[in-house]
Amino acid sequence: xxxxxxxxxxxCTELLRRKDVDSVREVLSSLAxxxxxxxxxxxxxxxxxxxRYLVGGGTVTVVRVSRDEFGPFMRTQVAEVRPEDLPExxxxxxxRDPEGFLRSVADQLEAWHSTGxxxxxxxxxxxxxxxxxxxxxxxxxxx
Numbered sequence: 001x002x003x004x005x006x007x008x009x010x011x012c013t014e015l016l017r018r019k020d021v022d023s024v025r026e027v028l029s030s031l032a033x034x035x036x037x038x039x040x041x042x043x044x045x046x047x048x049x050x051x052r053y054l055v056g057g058g059t060v061t062v063v064r065v066s067r068d069e070f071g072p073f074m075r076t077q078v079a080e081v082r083p084e085d086l087p088e089x090x091x092x093x094x095x096r097d098p099e100g101f102l103r104s105v106a107d108q109l110e111a112w113h114s115t116g117x118x119x120x121x122x123x124x125x126x127x128x129x130x131x132x133x134x135x136x137x138x139x140x141x142x143x
Contacts (some may be wrong), residue, residue, distance in 0.1 A: 007128035008034045012133060015098050016140065024091040024098075028083040031055045034125055039078070041112045043105055044068060046092065046093045053090055060086060099140060106133050 001009070008030040015023040030043060035043040037057025045053040045060075054062040070071045094101045112118070113126050 001132060002125045003029070003127045004034045005125045005132065007137065008129050009132040013136060014104055015128070019095055019098060021088060021091040021095070023089055024094045025083050025086070027094075028055050028060065028086070032058055032060060032083060034122075035109065036112050036118050036122065036126075041117070043108045045101075046090055048089060048093060053086065055083070099137065102133065102137060106130060106137065 011026040011030040015027045030045055032055040034041050035056035042054035042056030042061055045055060051076050054061045059080045060083050062079045062081055068075045109126050109130055
């Protein structure tokens with residue numbers, strides 16, 4: 001298994017074992033390295049009060065949508081932050097259902113992988129990670 005895929009899978013197993021804020025940060029940090037870049041294909045972590053948090057391409061992207069003060073127009077703000085700079089509220093949302101979060105991650109990465117987009121190395125890493133994650137999650141259900 002490629003190193004980044006192995007590190008991400010290890011972080012996922014630690015999340016389910018420890019279920020704490022630090023383990024969520026580790027998962028997000030490792031997923032940022034293995035998830036495809038961009039708002040289109042980055043992995044959505046959570047959406048809270050008009051703000052979406054996505055990981056991919058080595059970073060966390062924060063997308064805020066709000067109503068403009070002049071009429072019916074919407075304003076979008078996009079920023080990149082480090083996983084350690086995310087609000088604790090984001091981590092707590094993930095901790096409400098960490099297994100569901102990891103299943104969502106797997107579904108999103110599978111959707112990207114099925115498109116055939118992305119460079120060959122990243123696609124191989126994602127495929128390896130998905131295989132390990134799906135196997136791990138199915139073992140969790142059986143336990």
